[in-house]
Amino acid sequence: GAGVSQSPSNKVTEKGKDVELRCDPISGHTALYWYRQSLGQGLEFLIYFQGNSAPDKSGLPSDRFSAERTGGSVSTLTIQRTQQEDSAVYLCASSSDRNSYEQYFGPGTRLTVT
Amino acid sequence: QKEVEQNSGPLSVPEGAIASLNCTYSDRGSQSFFWYRQYSGKSPELIMFIYSNGDKEDGRFTAQLNKASQYVSLLIRDSQPSDSATYLCAVKTLNYGGSQGNLIFGKGTKLSVKP
Numbered sequence: 001g002a003g004v005s006q007s008p009s010n011k012v013t014e015k016g017k018d019v020e021l022r023c024d025p026i027s028g029h030t031a032l033y034w035y036r037q038s039l040g041q042g043l044e045f046l047i048y049f050q051g052n053s054a055p056d057k058s059g060l061p062s063d064r065f066s067a068e069r070t071g072g073s074v075s076t077l078t079i080q081r082t083q084q085e086d087s088a089v090y091l092c093a094s095s096s097d098r099n100s101y102e103q104y105f106g107p108g109t110r111l112t113v114t
Numbered sequence: 115q116k117e118v119e120q121n122s123g124p125l126s127v128p129e130g131a132i133a134s135l136n137c138t139y140s141d142r143g144s145q146s147f148f149w150y151r152q153y154s155g156k157s158p159e160l161i162m163f164i165y166s167n168g169d170k171e172d173g174r175f176t177a178q179l180n181k182a183s184q185y186v187s188l189l190i191r192d193s194q195p196s197d198s199a200t201y202l203c204a205v206k207t208l209n210y211g212g213s214q215g216n217l218i219f220g221k222g223t224k225l226s227v228k229p
């Protein structure tokens with residue numbers, strides 16, 4: 001079946017603009033994660049959704065970052081008033097449930113803030 | 115602060131040799147341990163997980179876990195040039211940031227297998 005998809009694959013934006021990144025998880029997967037990976041760095045957890053439960057937002061770096069997940073499927077990560085330090089690859093992953101060991105990652109969105 | 119530490123490398127091994135990748139973690143409450151492989155410009159893919167002390171083998175890959183020493187490693191036997199990638203260690207732990215457990219990733223070790 002189809003894997004995790006993300007769009008856009010690349011996004012260049014000017015400092016101060018808002019951006020929206022989209023993630024379409026594997027069909028039937030109830031858990032969805034957002035991560036950020038800066039050049040040469042590991043994966044930084046941002047936010048996690050599980051079914052209809054309240055999201056775990058503990059990894060969001062500032063209140064400029066928010067995410068929602070509509071209908072338990074597609075998720076959108078929004079970054080308001082982007083800053084240059086927001087430049088990174090934003091990765092989405094999904095798993096079949098909260099206790100699944102295996103997270104399937106999407107191809108990522110490379111965000112460049114100029 | 116929950117940490118997962120890896121040597122960034124690059125680790126260079128000749129084709130056919132054993133590559134040994136190491137990872138230490140700070141949270142003794144960590145429960146599950148994962149190795150992801152990430153090719154340049156690509157997203158991570160899970161290759162091994164382990165949650166009991168000892169060794170777990172899958173083909174050319176062996177994961178080793180020592181909870182007392184807070185140490186997990188990945189051995190790749192008969193290394194191939196196609197194994198050249200960055201290997202990310204990830205740890206699933208409880209009580210991180212008030213959540214019920216998330217994966218904490220190391221920064222990865224870059225492996226280069228020379229033909």
